Amino acid sequence: MPIYPTLAVSAAIVVIVVELCVLRSGLFREPAYWISMAICYAFMIPVDGWLTKLSAPIVIYRPEDTSGIYPIWDIPLEEYAYAFALLTAVMLTWDRVGASLARRSVREDVPA
Amino acid sequence: MDRYQYLLLMSACVLITLPLELYFEARVWRRPRRLILALLPAFALFVVWDLWATNTGTWDFSPDYTIGVTLPGGMAIEELVFFTVIPVCGLLTLETVRNILRHLGSR
Numbered sequence: 001m002p003i004y005p006t007l008a009v010s011a012a013i014v015v016i017v018v019e020l021c022v023l024r025s026g027l028f029r030e031p032a033y034w035i036s037m038a039i040c041y042a043f044m045i046p047v048d049g050w051l052t053k054l055s056a057p058i059v060i061y062r063p064e065d066t067s068g069i070y071p072i073w074d075i076p077l078e079e080y081a082y083a084f085a086l087l088t089a090v091m092l093t094w095d096r097v098g099a100s101l102a103r104r105s106v107r108e109d110v111p112a
Numbered sequence: 113m114d115r116y117q118y119l120l121l122m123s124a125c126v127l128i129t130l131p132l133e134l135y136f137e138a139r140v141w142r143r144p145r146r147l148i149l150a151l152l153p154a155f156a157l158f159v160v161w162d163l164w165a166t167n168t169g170t171w172d173f174s175p176d177y178t179i180g181v182t183l184p185g186g187m188a189i190e191e192l193v194f195f196t197v198i199p200v201c202g203l204l205t206l207e208t209v210r211n212i213l214r215h216l217g218s219r
């Protein structure tokens with residue numbers, strides 16, 4: 001398998017394993033997470049589509065390093081795994097940091 | 113103006129998600145300490161990946177659509193913006209959806 005899909009899929013697997021075996025936050029059982037990911041993917045298509053459009057690319061991939069599979073416009077298939085890993089990792093750390101700040105009662109919230 | 117394309121795209125992402133903070137009480141930008149700590153681990157890993165991919169040639173950035181400011185290691189400054197803006201968009205979405213579901217559940 002070319003290098004970019006290999007790394008993108010590995011990153012996604014690492015994030016899933018870290019959540020299921022280490023963090024155990026329950027994010028994957030939360031409907032809000034899946035709804036949010038669906039919304040993020042919907043917005044990813046115009047944004048990433050613009051970045052990768054082969055007619056005038058901002059990000060240029062070496063063709064032999066990608067899967068060569070483009071389900072929507074010129075966005076490589078593995079980009080969806082990359083997005084999953086990046087967004088899920090940040091959501092997991094956001095919740096983790098939020099929980100530990102709350103335990104130490106560091107309040108950034110002004111009462112609404 | 114074409115050279116600002118990447119930065120303008122990132123600005124559009126910030127602007128389009130700003131109402132989530134302002135009107136849907138996402139409270140992501142307003143919790144800067146939590147936000148910075150949350151962004152750091154993924155930021156570090158994905159920047160390393162980005163540097164490696166740029167240096168080995170897996171991907172590269174068009175000089176026509178980037179402002180040409182590169183950081184040590186050769187990474188376009190736009191990538192640092194990307195690794196801040198895109199995660200923030202994700203967090204704003206998550207917190208907004210949570211607020212809406214909470215609101216619906218408490219009616």
